[in-house]
Amino acid sequence: MAACIEIHGISKTYRNGKQLIEALKPIDLTIQQGEIFGLLGPNGAGKTTLIKLMLGIIAPTSGECSILGEKIGSLKAKTLIGYLPENHRFPLYLNGQQMLEFYGNLGGLSGKALGKRIDEVLEFVNMSEWRKLKIQRYSKGMMQRIGLAQALLNHPKLLFLDEPTDGIDPVGRKEIRGILEIVKNEGTTIFVNSHLLSEVELITDRVAIMRKGVVVKAGNTQELTQTQGVHVITLSGGTPPNGLQGMLSYNAGTREAEIEATNPHMLNTSIDALRAAGCFIETIVPKRSSLEEIFIELMQESQELLRPESK
Amino acid sequence: MIKIYALIRETFLEALSKKVFVVFAIISTIGLVILTAYCFSSGFQEQIQNLQPTPDDPLGVALREKLRSLQSGISFAFFNAALILAIIITSDMVPNMMTKGVIDLLLSKPLSRVTLLFGKVLGGFAVVLVLTLYFMLGSWGIISIATGVWTTGYMLSLVPLIVTFLGLYGVLVYVGIQSRSAVSGMVICFLIVYTASPLLFSREELMFQAVSSDFWRSMITLVYHTTPQVADMAQITSSIVQEKTITNTVPYYNSLAYALVFFGLSAFSFSRKEF
Numbered sequence: 380m381a382a383c384i385e386i387h388g389i390s391k392t393y394r395n396g397k398q399l400i401e402a403l404k405p406i407d408l409t410i411q412q413g414e415i416f417g418l419l420g421p422n423g424a425g426k427t428t429l430i431k432l433m434l435g436i437i438a439p440t441s442g443e444c445s446i447l448g449e450k451i452g453s454l455k456a457k458t459l460i461g462y463l464p465e466n467h468r469f470p471l472y473l474n475g476q477q478m479l480e481f482y483g484n485l486g487g488l489s490g491k492a493l494g495k496r497i498d499e500v501l502e503f504v505n506m507s508e509w510r511k512l513k514i515q516r517y518s519k520g521m522m523q524r525i526g527l528a529q530a531l532l533n534h535p536k537l538l539f540l541d542e543p544t545d546g547i548d549p550v551g552r553k554e555i556r557g558i559l560e561i562v563k564n565e566g567t568t569i570f571v572n573s574h575l576l577s578e579v580e581l582i583t584d585r586v587a588i589m590r591k592g593v594v595v596k597a598g599n600t601q602e603l604t605q606t607q608g609v610h611v612i613t614l615s616g617g618t619p620p621n622g623l624q625g626m627l628s629y630n631a632g633t634r635e636a637e638i639e640a641t642n643p644h645m646l647n648t649s650i651d652a653l654r655a656a657g658c659f660i661e662t663i664v665p666k667r668s669s670l671e672e673i674f675i676e677l678m679q680e681s682q683e684l685l686r687p688e689s690k
Numbered sequence: 691m692i693k694i695y696a697l698i699r700e701t702f703l704e705a706l707s708k709k710v711f712v713v714f715a716i717i718s719t720i721g722l723v724i725l726t727a728y729c730f731s732s733g734f735q736e737q738i739q740n741l742q743p744t745p746d747d748p749l750g751v752a753l754r755e756k757l758r759s760l761q762s763g764i765s766f767a768f769f770n771a772a773l774i775l776a777i778i779i780t781s782d783m784v785p786n787m788m789t790k791g792v793i794d795l796l797l798s799k800p801l802s803r804v805t806l807l808f809g810k811v812l813g814g815f816a817v818v819l820v821l822t823l824y825f826m827l828g829s830w831g832i833i834s835i836a837t838g839v840w841t842t843g844y845m846l847s848l849v850p851l852i853v854t855f856l857g858l859y860g861v862l863v864y865v866g867i868q869s870r871s872a873v874s875g876m877v878i879c880f881l882i883v884y885t886a887s888p889l890l891f892s893r894e895e896l897m898f899q900a901v902s903s904d905f906w907r908s909m910i911t912l913v914y915h916t917t918p919q920v921a922d923m924a925q926i927t928s929s930i931v932q933e934k935t936i937t938n939t940v941p942y943y944n945s946l947a948y949a950l951v952f953f954g955l956s957a958f959s960f961s962r963k964e965f
Contacts, residue, residue, distance in 0.1 A: 393964075431794070431965075434794070434797065434798045435797070435798075436793075436794055436797045436798065436964075436965055437964045437965065438964070454800045454801070454802070455800075457798060457799060457800035458800045460798060462794075462795060462798040464791055464795050464798075466790060466791045467791045467792075467794075467795060468789060468790075468791035468792045470700060470703070470704065471707075472703055472704060472706070472707030473700070477703070480696075481696050481699070481700050482795070482799065484692050484693060484695070484696030485693055485696055485697075485796070485799040485800075485801055486799055486800060487692070487693070487800060489692045529795075539798075
């Protein structure tokens with residue numbers, strides 16, 4: 380897979396009077412084409428700064444970044460991007476159709492081509508019915524959907540979504556997830572910034588977790604959430620023998636045993652012991668932590684690591 | 691070009707949604723209705739009949755005088771009223787554009803920052819132009835139909851109003867970018883229009899009486915030349931309507947220079963600003 384975003388040593392330092400604030404320490408990151416990438420982190424971690432840098436809204440203090448080979452901030456790079464900002468404020472005096480015409484024009488689209496594209500995106504986000512309604516009368520969910528339509532107008536190769544499901548009910552969130560899946564299947568790379576970790580876990584292929592301007596962890600969502608070497612064995616009959624090698628816990632209610640086995644040989648030894656004790660094994664699955672658990676754990680770890688700096 | 695057009699159109703729709711735009715349009719319409727009632731009243735029509743060209747006044751000088759006096763009064767009042775409303779209408783356009791959630795999205799689009807600012811400024815200017823044209827064209831038409839005399843001076847008086855507004859608009863946009871607030875720009879413009887400019891315009895009668903030092907008089911004169919000369923422009927407006935020769939064109943250049951310098955500074959500042 381070719382790279383969609385390549386970030387090399389990009390950093391951002393703001394000046395606040397005489398004080399210098401290092402919002403982003405030098406970061407290296409590569410986002411592949413066609414993946415959904417999630418950026419996580421607590422408030423003030425530098426997520427929005429990173430997005431603004433990639434969109435060319437602010438200039439980096441150091442480092443380089445390119446989007447599909449185009450330098451960030453260039454008009455060419457911006458033609459490849461679709462963006463749905465957090466806390467967006469669309470012109471409330473326009474209706475959905477007018478708002479899409481406005482942003483479509485700014486993206487360089489006009490005439491029949493724009494009209495056709497507006498019909499398509501409105502249909503896609505299920506907003507055709509509300510195109511003539513003033514935006515000020517839209518619900519939060521409708522606002523997000525029209526925002527997504529706006530971001531998709533120019534057939535972007537890369538879609539930046541800042542808190543796309545924030546404040547939306549579960550049904551609305553599911554709808555947006557569905558839309559993003561289709562967009563992804565069409566080959567668009569999606570960069571999501573969200574606080575809703577469960578949402579991110581559901582839709583992303585890879586994530587990066589930031590704290591105090593540093594990427595503290597990045598990787599495949601599946602791999603990150605997998606607890607190395609721990610398996611959950613569900614039994615439908617029997618009880619695990621006392622002192623079973625590698626057994627971390629057994630929940631009699633759910634009949635689930637957590638077995639630590641760092642290699643297949645250890646796992647098979649445990650299975651043999653269970654079978655010998657008359658247990659009937661129903662399922663064996665690698666134990667997964669939720670992204671939220673990983674996130675909190677990382678925040679605690681990095682707090683320890685960053686402690687000397689804050690002194 | 692389509693991007694500039696989109697920005698102008700959006701700015702226009704933004705202005706349309708504001709109460710002050712509606713107020714401006716309503717006040718103008720009420721003014722036009724009152725003017726129509728006055729111009730077509732029997733008293734006024736009788737005066738016009740009495741002032742028609744006669745063998746003693748074959749060119750209808752008396753009628754033209756009457757007409758100039760009416761148009762001069764209207765254009766002077768309109769100059770002041772239109773400036774207030776134009777400043778209010780346009781004061782928040784740039785600060786609104788710079789709010790979080792609006793500017794981020796605009797800057798993510800493939801258009802340069804200068805184009806974005808230029809389109810927005812042009813949109814504000816178009817709004818003011820349409821509103822002023824509405825009243826001026828309307829009142830010109832009513833007076834001309836009622837009197838049967840079509841003069842050009844009255845419509846030309848729109849030029850100093852527009853030029854004055856451009857100078858102040860430059861200040862408004864620049865202050866808006868720096869402070870991100872509509873109020874700061876508005877206060878500064880009102881101070882120029884209603885305090886600094888009238889005082890400096892009458893500096894010889896008012897200020898020089900209190901200041902005897904040549905140095906301070908020179909300083910006051912310097913400030914006069916470097917401040918938008920709104921009061922001078924108001925006087926020029928009346929002179930144009932009265933078809934008097936304009937001998938002092940410096941206030942025009944002063945306003946245009948203000949517009950040029952402040953729009954230039956605004957473009958420079960906006961293109962470097964971080965949001």
